[in-house]
Every structure is written in structure tokens, then in C-alpha cells.
Amino acid sequence: MRPTGLGIKAALFFAVLLAAFLATAYSNLFFLLLTALVVLGGCAMVWSARSLRGLVIESVAVEATPAGSRAAVRVEFDAAGRDRVGMTLEFVIGDDVYALPLSLLREERVWCGRLPELTRGVYTATEVRFATAAPFALFRTVVPVAAIPPIAIYPRPLGETEESGAAGGDELGANGAGASQPAGLREFRPGDDPRRIHWKASARRGEPVLQEWDGGRGAGYEIVLDRRGGAAFEHALSMIASAAQRAREAKETLTLHTQDHVATYGAEQRPWGELLFFLAGVTALDMQAPPPPVAPPEATRLPRAEAVA
Amino acid sequence: MSRPLRVAMVGIVLINLGFVQITEAAEWSWLAALFVLTVAAPWLVSLTRYFWYRSIWNVGVQVVFGIMVHRFTGVGGAQHLLNDGLILAVLCQVHLLNSLNAKQKPDLLFFNSFLIAVVTSYLSIDLPYMVLFLLYVPVLVFGLQMLALTRTGAEPTGRLVRAILRQSVVRSAVVLVLTMGVFLFFPRDFQRKGFAGDAIKFKPPRGLMQTDFTEEVALDRGGAVNRSSETVMEVEVVGGPSNAVTGYWRGATHTRYRDGRWLPAPSPREGMRATWRGSRGRFLRRDGNGIASLRVVQRKSRAKRLFPPLNANRLRMTPPANKALIRADNDGTMMCEWGALPGKSIEYVMAVEAPFRQPGGKRRTRRRDSWMIVDTRQMPDRMRAVARDLARRAGSGAMQFQIVETMRSYLAHGYNYLAPGEDGGARDLAEFFVERKGAHCEIFATALVLMLRSEGIPSRLVTGYRSGEWDATQRVMTVRKRDSHAWVEVLDPQAGWMTVDPTPSLDAAAAKSASLWSEFRGWAETVWASVTNFNDATRLRVLAWLRDLPARALRYAWIAGLFLVWFVWRRRRRRARVPLAVADYGSVLATLKLERRAGETPRELLARADLEPDARSELEAATRRHEEVRYAVQ
Amino acid sequence: MSSVRTVDAQRAAASIRDSLRRVVVLEDSVLEPLLVALFAQGHVLIEGIPGTGKTLLARTLARATGLEFKRIQFTNDLMPADILGTSMWRPSDGVFEFVPGPIFSQIVLADEINRTSPRTLSCLLEAMESGTVSAEGRSCPLPEPFFVMATRNPIEFHGTFPIPEAALDRFLVRVEVNYPTAEAELGLYLGRDPQTHFDEVTPALDQEALQFLMGQVDEVTVQAPVAKYAYQVVSATRDHENVVLGASPRAALAWLRAARARALIEGRTYVLPDDLKSLAVSVLAHRIFLAGGGDAANLIREIADETPVEL
Structure with missing residues (x-):
């Protein structure tokens, strides 16, 4: 616990008043007022010291978030039956301190807030702490959080709007074709899934027509990421994030081949969170680096050649 | 800056203006404008983003400052200094309130407000100060808490503010109780002069200087009357019977009357004073036979008067603790010639011997001393007629004291008492007698003196104090400035100067109009006076009281037991009562004056309610919170 | 994770509802129970006069959810085998092969169920309750999801059989379809042919997503x-x-x-x-x-x- 700026000013003010009190003849009311000030300061000290006592932080978690969105922070706590108003949850990341205002009322158990927008990356806070200057803004108390949650900001999936944070992704195909693109139309053949009929086109031609998609379907998504990508590298990461999202919703798997990393994610495979974590932290390699490992020919290669060109 | 913080700041500034207002140091025209600007602050605050608006304030404050410097350097400037300084201080408060933009810190406002409280405590110590102080602490506590919340950048929602309000109530109570505790128990030197005490002479402004005992008596007092509860003296009975102390403390005697005023003139010392039997019923402590030893502490006063008790036929005084020369005049009054008074306290012990002597003297002592001559033109015709009639009614062979008593009871029972300065009171004898308006003690006393004199009975007016504040357990009588009083002394041929008080009993007058409020007010004034006049003696008395408390408390332990049972029962019930979320929702409904039908869900109520946008969003938030707690979470 | 899904459920339901609204003129009081029944894996009994677009409603729902759709017109001479399917002799292999009936579909519109004999109706009800069909001594599972929309004409009583009270319990919801409001009906006359709207309906979600959402109901x-x-x-x-x-x-x-x-x-x-x-x-x-x-x-x-x- 240490005094805040206001606290130091208040101490100076008190010193001046005390000097005035000692300089003048004794007056009951002056003494009374001075006493009130001393009591206020003493209470501020005691209450400040107690303001975080008994507060049990059960967990602090930061949700993996696409870049450009504000990462959600979720705190589960037990306020021990007291209102704890005017706290901040501070993340010290590098030289920056992100302070989220936080007030916990006695009947609440969960608090959610949002960090400011961050660029893609995995951030490790050097310190996460609860701080408060309550009740009187004169003293500041700090309690560090023992388990520092990692902050993973993965690339923003394509076609996602700023606001919703939910999957848009219409351009990537409403049929859940992941990072695929419409490759053309062909006539309906027996055995085709009727749900893949392109109704508009069928209506135009007068016969059922299917839309063909380029990119991983069926056995899941196969993506080769060449990390020597240069300029289009970030865009490629965004595409993978979109593919991951679609694959997750379609309960398919996604296999990622890249330099020194080959893994399959999805149901009964490695969890999606790991892929997002990888996407958050992955860095570009220089042009002299070896090419990505060999992958099946139907795999989608990223960055796309035209994008690189 | 958040709205609740602004509201707290407006509260602080309003209380500051109140502090300044009760000192009566500042001109009302200034204060009125400042009050208006303070109350308007919530509307003016949106203008702070404009440069011209802030400029007007900055320039305005400097102009006012300039005016004050000009006044200070002008003729008699020093006496404006305090008034102007206070005005400037509150002006700065209002300035801070009205032109702080969102980024600036309001710290200065909080400090300045405390400074104003300190300075005004030197100028005004009456009950309003206590009221304002009791208001100030919670508002300050709330303001500081809001400041702490606002500093975090949090949005002060309704429930946060409510939580803070809850906390402020508890916290300010704790602060006030602890403050009083320290105030009562902290040992300190009450006579401390201060290391710069001589250099810093704190003179209250002129308006406040009429608080002392005045030697002048003018019937038309207007509003210039002192109702201060400041202590004049405290008398402790250190030996002898406590009933040796009267409620009457003599100050000055007045003999010569002209045109509605009493002029100072010597009166002969003839015989001793004694209480008049006919009026003894109204003396607080009567039958003062025997010798009592009194320790008197007289507070600092500008007048040089000392106030001996009425029944002190013989006084033996120990030398005052602080060296002083005291002169006793032959009319039984005392002056402090040199030494302690004025401006300082004086303490001495005196022995009082008060043998009661029977008034007698069959025949009137028709005297024509020069000081006794009454110019009949000074008396309304009706008054003289009444005096003659009353004397006749007493009978031709009546003794003097019977005539005196007839006249006294005529006045005491036939006329109303009105406190000085009260509306509708008589301003001279004509109004008193002819229009039969109520009047204050000086008019009653003057009327009696003139009536007696017109019948040739020698009498004079005495001013002093009459107090009823007797603390039987501590054997202490407290005399306050508001207790100042005037009565009559009659020269009895046998018993000497006897006291007669024609004023209707103050207690009766008070009882007539005693309401619960005035009782409370009286109690509060007493309590507050004990704070403002706190000294070593009071402190020791409080400590003694507390020492005896356990023994006394044991007698009332069963009350505490009942209270404990009630408390436990209430706690149990409260615990079993509705969940917090429901209570919270209910309280929002109550504040919005909405009623939920039994079969109605919160969302249906929300859809049905016809509300302002603010209220609607509040209800929405309450509905959501309730939903989350009661319908969503396990 | 779950939050992403619930947003999807809301969106999927909204887009299905939009599709339905565009094609048929029905009030929300009808559409909502319908969607609820779909997600809750229950069945719907629609009561109302003919010609208010019940069939079109069912077809649109099928298309909007990307599910397979069959319609069975119940008549008094309909036999259980007409619904459930029969075994046919296949001479080339020399075996009986089960040919599934129209009930082997994801969305079944059972039209005017009060016109059929209790025997046939009980076959439908059994299928609805158990999700399997017993025919020829075998038990065949019905496709998933399986959603029956039955209609009942309350006006005509000629040649109808009463539906046993207990049978109604099989339906999760019952909705009544009335004439549309004057305004809505005028709009229907002035607007394009509902069939054109119908052709434009695209699946709002795929079958797996729908089944996922159905599973979410339990959560x-x-x-x-x-x-x-x-x-x-x-x-x-x-x-x-x-x-x-x-x-x-x-x-x-x-x-x-x-x-x-x-x-x-x-x-x-x-x-x-x-x-x-x-x-x-x-x-x-x-x-x-x-x-x-x-x-x-x-x-x-x-x-x-x-x-x-x-x-």
C-alpha cells in the first residue's frame, strides 16, 4: 500500500493545517476538524488495506480473440459478501499497463471486461494485478494474480465484421467449404447431394446444376502454409483462421502443414485452441528458409501464388 | 467526470456556501448569486468545452479578486479582509465546480472546502455550524469514494452508486464516531496560546461583536440580541449546599432612565440585598441559607464585568488563578480592573453567604433622591393610572412589599413575554401598556421600576444573567450568552435591596410554546455547546461519567438483552428473506413507481412500461441482472 | 464455444423464419411453435381450413433446412404398407428387398390424418414416437432428424375418424392456421407467385448444423x-x-x-x-x-x- 498523488497532496494539506493549528491559540472546533481529518486519513489507510482482503480470485482468463477485436477477460471470484467498488485489473505487458475498471458487488460471481484492441501475437503479461484506491483515493493497494493467463490474439478470420465477432464468411461458401472458393458449375449427376444444388443457377438453366468448390472437403481441410510468404503472410493466416472456424462449425478436421509443424486439429484430434494459439504466435521466415513439408496435392497452398505475385 | 461525482461536488460547495452564510461575514447579495450558480452547475457544465465560457469564469474571478484587493488597500481595508477572503474562497469553489472540464482533477475543490470549514469555525460556532458539519462529513466521504471510482475510468452505474451510498453512510458514521472519541479523550492543553498566537490575532468581523454582555440598556433593541449558546461562565459548587446557587447572576445596576434608555449612574449602597419572598418561586435555587463555596470559570469576554450570584450577601474571593485586580462597587457589582479580562478567561473561588431576611417596613420610604426622580412625561398616561390604581388596591395601610408584589404580579400575569427581536414585540412602554403587546424582560423590568418610582418606592434595574442549566450530578451551573436577563431591585426599609422579577416565567413561556422540535433544538444546542466549550473540566467529567457507566449500564442490561434478541431475530429473518437480485429488482421497480402484476414476467413488464429513455434503460439493466441471477445461473 | 453456437441458433432460426415468411403468409404465432418443434425434435399438428398454404409451408421448411421432404395424403383406404414400405421380390438376386415407404424421409407432411383408419394412423404414431419402423418383422431406423407435420381438417366431418386423445399427446405442439389478415392476403394477391419465392429459398443451414443445434437444446x-x-x-x-x-x-x-x-x-x-x-x-x-x-x-x-x- 502506498499513497496516491491525491494522498500526498492531502498529507501536505494536513501538514499546513497542523502548522496553522499549532500557530494559533487552541480552538475546540479547529481541533475537531483536524481530528476529523486525521480519522479520515487513518480510516482511509485501514480501509484501503482491507479493500482487497478476503477477495478470492478463482480464475482470470483471457479468451483467444481475433486481431482487431477486444479480448474478453473473464474473472471468477468470491467477493466474500462485501461490495468492492472502484478496483482495476491491470495487465502489465511490456511497457504498457492496461487497466480495466472493475467493481465487484457482493452477490456477483463473474465479471467480464475487455482489453483494448491488440495486434496479432501471443502476449505474456509480466504481471497481472488487482489494484484499488478505494475508498478515498488516498492510498493504493495492489494484489498480484498468481496464475497469469496468456493472451492469444489470432489473425482475424476473413469476412468477419468488426462488430459481431461472429463468423460471417459468406464469401467463403455457405456450404461450409472452409477456405475454398467456388470453382465452377457442373450438371447434377445421380449420387450428388441434392443440397449442393445451386438453385439460382438451376433456375437459369432449367436443369439442376451443382456448384463445385475448390479446397478441402470431405476428409477435412488440408492446408499448406509457406511461412516464407512475405507480404501475403498475414492474409494467409487470416484465411487459415477462417478455415479453422468453418471447419470447427462443420465438425471437420483441419491439417496444417508448415515449416517444422504438421498437425491435424478437430474432433478427436488436437484441440482448436491450440491452432489458434499457433496462429497467434507464428512468425514469418526469411526467404532462405526451407520450403514447407510435402503435402498431398489436393491441399490448399497458402499464400496463394497470385497473392504473392 | 461522472454525474454522481458532480452531484457530490455540488453538495460540498452548497455546504461551503452554508458555512460562509452562517458567519454572516459575507454580503448576502454575493452569496445569493453564488448559490444560484452552484445549483445551476449541472446545466452549466456542458458549456465547459467552450473557450469563451471558461474565459468568462477566469476573468470574472480575477476581477472579483481585483475588487477585493482594491477594497483591502482602501480605507479601513483590513476589516474587509476576512469577509472578502471568505467570499473569494467560495467563489473559487463555484469556479472550480462550474468550469472544470472532464480531464481536470477536482482535488482542489475538496481541499478548499475543508479550508473553508476550518476558517468559518472561528467565526461561527452556533448550532447551524454543527448541522453543516454533520452534513459535510458524509458528503465529503461520498465525494471521495466517487472520486476513487471515477479515477479508475469505470462507468458509475446505478447499482455502483447505490453500493457507494450504502458504504458512505456506514463510513461517515464511523468517521464521525471516531472523531468524537478522539475529541473527547485526547488529552491536550486547552489554554495553549500557539507559537504565533500573539502575532496572529484573529478578530471576528464587526457584525459578530455584539456577543458580549452590554452595559447599555435600550428598550428598543430591534434584532440586536444575542442568542448564542456560548458559555459565559461555569459555576461549580465545590463546598456547601448546592441550593446555595441561584439562577440569577448580577452584572450591572441602572438607576437613571430617560427616553427609553437607562443611563449609567451610581446608586447608593444602602443595606444588603436579599431575595424577595414574593418572587422566590421563580429562583432556581432558593432558600440559600448557609455558606457555599463556588468555583467560577468565566470565559473570555470583552466586557470587564464579573457576575456574582444574586444571593451573595458577603463574598470572599480567592485571588483569581491568573492575576487580576477585581473591584467591587457599592451597588454589589464587580469589575475586573486589570488583568485577565477582557479577552481571557478568569477563574476564582468565592464563598457565598446568603442569610434570608424578612422584608418589612410598614411605611413607604418616600424618597426623592436625584437618581430616583421620574419625569412623568417618560411614562404613558395609562401606566401612571395603573400604578396609582394598583397602589390603592393594596390598601392604604399596606406595607411596601405588598405594593411591590401587587405590581409585580400585575405585570407578570397580565402581559405576554416575547423574546427580544421577535416579531410583534413592543418597542416602547406605550406599545407595551396601551397596545398590550408582548415584550422582553427589559421592558417588563423598566415598567416595574417606573411604576414603583411613581409611587415613591426606590427601585433600580439590574442586568445580568438568569440561567436554568443546573447539572445536579456534577453540581455545575452553566450560564450562556442567551441567558442574559434584566430584573428589578427594590430598596426595602427593613431588609435592604430586594430582588423582584416581573418578567413572566421564562420556563412557563417556553413550556407554553414547547414543541418537540424546540425541545430537540434545545438539546442539540446544549450538546453542541458542550463541544464548542469543551475544556479540561468537561473532559474529566466525561471520563468520570464513563467510569460509572458500567455500573449504571448493568441496571439496564435487560434492555440490551432485549435489543440483542431483536437484532438476532431480525438478522435471521433478513437472511431468510428474498434473494438480493430480487430485492434489487424490486427496489428499481419501486423507484420507477411500477407495479408488477403477479402473472407478469419481468420482460413483459418491461414491454408494457411507458418510461423515459433513462428510466427504461435502468429497468432494462435491472431486468437483465435479475434474469442472469435468477433464471440463468445455478 | 457455446456462445458462438447460440448466436448461430438465433441466426439460423431467423433465416428459416425469413424464408418461411417470404413464401407463406403466416403469423409468428404459427411460425414460432413450428420452429420450436423442429429444434426440439418434436412433431407438429396443424389444424386449419384447406388452402392456407400448409403444404407449401412444409415444403419451404424442408428446403430452408436442407432436409428431405415427402408428403403423404391420408385417405380412408390408405394401408400401413403405403406409408412404411413393402418388401419386393427381386428375381435377379432371389431375395426380398425392402422398399422404404414415404415415411422414410426427414420431413413428412401427413395431410388430413383424421381421414385414415385408426390402424394406419397408429403406424404413423408409432413411427413418430419410437423413431423406428417395424415392417416385415424387422425394425428399420428412420432417418434423422425426423419431423412430422400432420394436418387435421376440423371442418369436414364426413368420412373422418376421430383421433384418440392419447394420440394427440404425440404432437409436441398444435397450431391453428386461420385466414391471413386482409392486409397480408392483399399482399399475397399483389405480390409474386409464392412458387417463385419458393424457388429462391436456399438452405439456411446444413443437416449437421441442425442436428448440432438440436443437441444444444438439452444444454x-x-x-x-x-x-x-x-x-x-x-x-x-x-x-x-x-x-x-x-x-x-x-x-x-x-x-x-x-x-x-x-x-x-x-x-x-x-x-x-x-x-x-x-x-x-x-x-x-x-x-x-x-x-x-x-x-x-x-x-x-x-x-x-x-x-x-x-x-
Whole structure:
């Protein structure tokens, strides 16, 4: 616990008043007022010291978030039956301190807030702490959080709007074709899934027509990421994030081949969170680096050649 | 800056203006404008983003400052200094309130407000100060808490503010109780002069200087009357019977009357004073036979008067603790010639011997001393007629004291008492007698003196104090400035100067109009006076009281037991009562004056309610919170 | 994870509802129970006059959800085998091969079920309840999801069979389709042919997503105050003087399930009393029996409105 700026000013003010009190003849009311000030300061000290006592932080978690969105922070706590108003949850990341205002009322158990927008990356806070200057803004108390949650900001999936944070992704195909693109139309053949009929086109031609998609379907998504990508590298990461999202919703798997990393994610495979974590932290390699490992020919290669060109 | 913080700041500034207002140091025209600007602050605050608006304030404050410097350097400037300084201080408060933009810190406002409280405590110590102080602490506590919340950048929602309000109530109570505790128990030197005490002479402004005992008596007092509860003296009975102390403390005697005023003139010392039997019923402590030893502490006063008790036929005084020369005049009054008074306290012990002597003297002592001559033109015709009639009614062979008593009871029972300065009171004898308006003690006393004199009975007016504040357990009588009083002394041929008080009993007058409020007010004034006049003696008395408390408390332990049972029962019930979320929702409904039908869900109520946008969003938030707690979470 | 899904449920439901609205002129009071039944894996009984677009409604729903659709017109000479399928002799292999009937479809429109014989109807009801079909001594599972929309014509009584009361219990919700409002009907005349709209309907979600969402219904929670409200309403129907047979515990469970589905559609993970209230009539009204054949819907509405909602 240490005094805040206001606290130091208040101490100076008190010193001046005390000097005035000692300089003048004794007056009951002056003494009374001075006493009130001393009591206020003493209470501020005691209450400040107690303001975080008994507060049990059960967990602090930061949700993996696409870049450009504000990462959600979720705190589960037990306020021990007291209102704890005017706290901040501070993340010290590098030289920056992100302070989220936080007030916990006695009947609440969960608090959610949002960090400011961050660029893609995995951030490790050097310190996460609860701080408060309550009740009187004169003293500041700090309690560090023992388990520092990692902050993973993965690339923003394509076609996602700023606001919703939910999957848009219409351009990537409403049929859940992941990072695929419409490759053309062909006539309906027996055995085709009727749900893949392109109704508009069928209506135009007068016969059922299917839309063909380029990119991983069926056995899941196969993506080769060449990390020597240069300029289009970030865009490629965004595409993978979109593919991951679609694959997750379609309960398919996604296999990622890249330099020194080959893994399959999805149901009964490695969890999606790991892929997002990888996407958050992955860095570009220089042009002299070896090419990505060999992958099946139907795999989608990223960055796309035209994008690189 | 958040709205609740602004509201707290407006509260602080309003209380500051109140502090300044009760000192009566500042001109009302200034204060009125400042009050208006303070109350308007919530509307003016949106203008702070404009440069011209802030400029007007900055320039305005400097102009006012300039005016004050000009006044200070002008003729008699020093006496404006305090008034102007206070005005400037509150002006700065209002300035801070009205032109702080969102980024600036309001710290200065909080400090300045405390400074104003300190300075005004030197100028005004009456009950309003206590009221304002009791208001100030919670508002300050709330303001500081809001400041702490606002500093975090949090949005002060309704429930946060409510939580803070809850906390402020508890916290300010704790602060006030602890403050009083320290105030009562902290040992300190009450006579401390201060290391710069001589250099810093704190003179209250002129308006406040009429608080002392005045030697002048003018019937038309207007509003210039002192109702201060400041202590004049405290008398402790250190030996002898406590009933040796009267409620009457003599100050000055007045003999010569002209045109509605009493002029100072010597009166002969003839015989001793004694209480008049006919009026003894109204003396607080009567039958003062025997010798009592009194320790008197007289507070600092500008007048040089000392106030001996009425029944002190013989006084033996120990030398005052602080060296002083005291002169006793032959009319039984005392002056402090040199030494302690004025401006300082004086303490001495005196022995009082008060043998009661029977008034007698069959025949009137028709005297024509020069000081006794009454110019009949000074008396309304009706008054003289009444005096003659009353004397006749007493009978031709009546003794003097019977005539005196007839006249006294005529006045005491036939006329109303009105406190000085009260509306509708008589301003001279004509109004008193002819229009039969109520009047204050000086008019009653003057009327009696003139009536007696017109019948040739020698009498004079005495001013002093009459107090009823007797603390039987501590054997202490407290005399306050508001207790100042005037009565009559009659020269009895046998018993000497006897006291007669024609004023209707103050207690009766008070009882007539005693309401619960005035009782409370009286109690509060007493309590507050004990704070403002706190000294070593009071402190020791409080400590003694507390020492005896356990023994006394044991007698009332069963009350505490009942209270404990009630408390436990209430706690149990409260615990079993509705969940917090429901209570919270209910309280929002109550504040919005909405009623939920039994079969109605919160969302249906929300859809049905016809509300302002603010209220609607509040209800929405309450509905959501309730939903989350009661319908969503396990 | 779950939050992403609930947003999807809301969006999927909204887009299905949009598709339906574009094609058929129906009020939300009809569409909502329909969607609720779909997500809650229940079945719907539609009552109403012919020509109000019931068939088109079913077809549109099938297309909007990307499910397979078959229609069975119930007549008094319809045999169980016409619904369930028969075994055919295949000479080339020398075996009987089971040819599935029209009930082997994901969305089945059973038109005018009160026209068929109780025997045939019981086959349908068994299929609805158990999700399997027993034919030729074998038990064949029906496709998933399996959603029956049955219609009943309450006007014509000639040549109809009464539906046993217990049979109605198989339907999660019952909705009544009335004539559209004048405004809506005028719009129908002036606008394009509903068939054109129908052709433009695209699947709002695929089958897996739909099944995922159906699974999500179970994740929606019901808290004690809400359950208490349901219990009070149900027990009020039992105690009511005009009611011969009140709502059963099964009815209450069905009601809560429907409410869960509605909560999911609204993007919530918990049930509100509002969910129960808005579905009370369509879920409960056909499960209670009034003395003297009064209007059950009105009674249920009254009880639901008057039963106190616990805060």
C-alpha cells in the first residue's frame, strides 16, 4: 500500500493545517476538524488495506480473440459478501499497463471486461494485478494474480465484421467449404447431394446444376502454409483462421502443414485452441528458409501464388 | 467526470456556501448569486468545452479578486479582509465546480472546502455550524469514494452508486464516531496560546461583536440580541449546599432612565440585598441559607464585568488563578480592573453567604433622591393610572412589599413575554401598556421600576444573567450568552435591596410554546455547546461519567438483552428473506413507481412500461441482472 | 464455444423464419411453435381450413433446412404398407428387398390424418414416437432428424375418424392456421407467385448444423423459479373445475423442452418464464380435456397469465 498523488497532496494539506493549528491559540472546533481529518486519513489507510482482503480470485482468463477485436477477460471470484467498488485489473505487458475498471458487488460471481484492441501475437503479461484506491483515493493497494493467463490474439478470420465477432464468411461458401472458393458449375449427376444444388443457377438453366468448390472437403481441410510468404503472410493466416472456424462449425478436421509443424486439429484430434494459439504466435521466415513439408496435392497452398505475385 | 461525482461536488460547495452564510461575514447579495450558480452547475457544465465560457469564469474571478484587493488597500481595508477572503474562497469553489472540464482533477475543490470549514469555525460556532458539519462529513466521504471510482475510468452505474451510498453512510458514521472519541479523550492543553498566537490575532468581523454582555440598556433593541449558546461562565459548587446557587447572576445596576434608555449612574449602597419572598418561586435555587463555596470559570469576554450570584450577601474571593485586580462597587457589582479580562478567561473561588431576611417596613420610604426622580412625561398616561390604581388596591395601610408584589404580579400575569427581536414585540412602554403587546424582560423590568418610582418606592434595574442549566450530578451551573436577563431591585426599609422579577416565567413561556422540535433544538444546542466549550473540566467529567457507566449500564442490561434478541431475530429473518437480485429488482421497480402484476414476467413488464429513455434503460439493466441471477445461473 | 453456437441458433432460426415468411403468409404465432418443434425434435399438428398454404409451408421448411421432404395424403383406404414400405421380390438376386415407404424421409407432411383408419394412423404414431419402423418383422431406423407435420381438417366431418386423445399427446405442439389478415392476403394477391419465392429459398443451414443445434437444446438450463412456474400452471389445469383431465407430467416435460428450444432460438442458454408463457397454448391446449368441449386454448392462456411468476 502506498499513497496516491491525491494522498500526498492531502498529507501536505494536513501538514499546513497542523502548522496553522499549532500557530494559533487552541480552538475546540479547529481541533475537531483536524481530528476529523486525521480519522479520515487513518480510516482511509485501514480501509484501503482491507479493500482487497478476503477477495478470492478463482480464475482470470483471457479468451483467444481475433486481431482487431477486444479480448474478453473473464474473472471468477468470491467477493466474500462485501461490495468492492472502484478496483482495476491491470495487465502489465511490456511497457504498457492496461487497466480495466472493475467493481465487484457482493452477490456477483463473474465479471467480464475487455482489453483494448491488440495486434496479432501471443502476449505474456509480466504481471497481472488487482489494484484499488478505494475508498478515498488516498492510498493504493495492489494484489498480484498468481496464475497469469496468456493472451492469444489470432489473425482475424476473413469476412468477419468488426462488430459481431461472429463468423460471417459468406464469401467463403455457405456450404461450409472452409477456405475454398467456388470453382465452377457442373450438371447434377445421380449420387450428388441434392443440397449442393445451386438453385439460382438451376433456375437459369432449367436443369439442376451443382456448384463445385475448390479446397478441402470431405476428409477435412488440408492446408499448406509457406511461412516464407512475405507480404501475403498475414492474409494467409487470416484465411487459415477462417478455415479453422468453418471447419470447427462443420465438425471437420483441419491439417496444417508448415515449416517444422504438421498437425491435424478437430474432433478427436488436437484441440482448436491450440491452432489458434499457433496462429497467434507464428512468425514469418526469411526467404532462405526451407520450403514447407510435402503435402498431398489436393491441399490448399497458402499464400496463394497470385497473392504473392 | 461522472454525474454522481458532480452531484457530490455540488453538495460540498452548497455546504461551503452554508458555512460562509452562517458567519454572516459575507454580503448576502454575493452569496445569493453564488448559490444560484452552484445549483445551476449541472446545466452549466456542458458549456465547459467552450473557450469563451471558461474565459468568462477566469476573468470574472480575477476581477472579483481585483475588487477585493482594491477594497483591502482602501480605507479601513483590513476589516474587509476576512469577509472578502471568505467570499473569494467560495467563489473559487463555484469556479472550480462550474468550469472544470472532464480531464481536470477536482482535488482542489475538496481541499478548499475543508479550508473553508476550518476558517468559518472561528467565526461561527452556533448550532447551524454543527448541522453543516454533520452534513459535510458524509458528503465529503461520498465525494471521495466517487472520486476513487471515477479515477479508475469505470462507468458509475446505478447499482455502483447505490453500493457507494450504502458504504458512505456506514463510513461517515464511523468517521464521525471516531472523531468524537478522539475529541473527547485526547488529552491536550486547552489554554495553549500557539507559537504565533500573539502575532496572529484573529478578530471576528464587526457584525459578530455584539456577543458580549452590554452595559447599555435600550428598550428598543430591534434584532440586536444575542442568542448564542456560548458559555459565559461555569459555576461549580465545590463546598456547601448546592441550593446555595441561584439562577440569577448580577452584572450591572441602572438607576437613571430617560427616553427609553437607562443611563449609567451610581446608586447608593444602602443595606444588603436579599431575595424577595414574593418572587422566590421563580429562583432556581432558593432558600440559600448557609455558606457555599463556588468555583467560577468565566470565559473570555470583552466586557470587564464579573457576575456574582444574586444571593451573595458577603463574598470572599480567592485571588483569581491568573492575576487580576477585581473591584467591587457599592451597588454589589464587580469589575475586573486589570488583568485577565477582557479577552481571557478568569477563574476564582468565592464563598457565598446568603442569610434570608424578612422584608418589612410598614411605611413607604418616600424618597426623592436625584437618581430616583421620574419625569412623568417618560411614562404613558395609562401606566401612571395603573400604578396609582394598583397602589390603592393594596390598601392604604399596606406595607411596601405588598405594593411591590401587587405590581409585580400585575405585570407578570397580565402581559405576554416575547423574546427580544421577535416579531410583534413592543418597542416602547406605550406599545407595551396601551397596545398590550408582548415584550422582553427589559421592558417588563423598566415598567416595574417606573411604576414603583411613581409611587415613591426606590427601585433600580439590574442586568445580568438568569440561567436554568443546573447539572445536579456534577453540581455545575452553566450560564450562556442567551441567558442574559434584566430584573428589578427594590430598596426595602427593613431588609435592604430586594430582588423582584416581573418578567413572566421564562420556563412557563417556553413550556407554553414547547414543541418537540424546540425541545430537540434545545438539546442539540446544549450538546453542541458542550463541544464548542469543551475544556479540561468537561473532559474529566466525561471520563468520570464513563467510569460509572458500567455500573449504571448493568441496571439496564435487560434492555440490551432485549435489543440483542431483536437484532438476532431480525438478522435471521433478513437472511431468510428474498434473494438480493430480487430485492434489487424490486427496489428499481419501486423507484420507477411500477407495479408488477403477479402473472407478469419481468420482460413483459418491461414491454408494457411507458418510461423515459433513462428510466427504461435502468429497468432494462435491472431486468437483465435479475434474469442472469435468477433464471440463468445455478 | 457455446456462445458462438447460440448466436448461430438465433441466426439460423431467423433465416428459416425469413424464408418461411417470404413464401407463406403466416403469423409468428404459427411460425414460432413450428420452429420450436423442429429444434426440439418434436412433431407438429396443424389444424386449419384447406388452402392456407400448409403444404407449401412444409415444403419451404424442408428446403430452408436442407432436409428431405415427402408428403403423404391420408385417405380412408390408405394401408400401413403405403406409408412404411413393402418388401419386393427381386428375381435377379432371389431375395426380398425392402422398399422404404414415404415415411422414410426427414420431413413428412401427413395431410388430413383424421381421414385414415385408426390402424394406419397408429403406424404413423408409432413411427413418430419410437423413431423406428417395424415392417416385415424387422425394425428399420428412420432417418434423422425426423419431423412430422400432420394436418387435421376440423371442418369436414364426413368420412373422418376421430383421433384418440392419447394420440394427440404425440404432437409436441398444435397450431391453428386461420385466414391471413386482409392486409397480408392483399399482399399475397399483389405480390409474386409464392412458387417463385419458393424457388429462391436456399438452405439456411446444413443437416449437421441442425442436428448440432438440436443437441444444444438439452444444454439450455431451467432454473427453479421457472420450473416452479411451469408446475403451478400445470397443477392449476388439474385443479380447474372445467377440466376433466389436466396436463400430465409428460405434458409439462414437453412444455419445458419446447421452452428450451425457444430459448435457444432466441439466443439464450437459459429458459425464461416468457418462453413458457408464449408456448403454453400451443403445447398444453391439446393435452387437456374440458368438460362440455370448451375452448382449451383460452383457458390455458388465462391460467398462464394469472399464475404468479416467481421472481
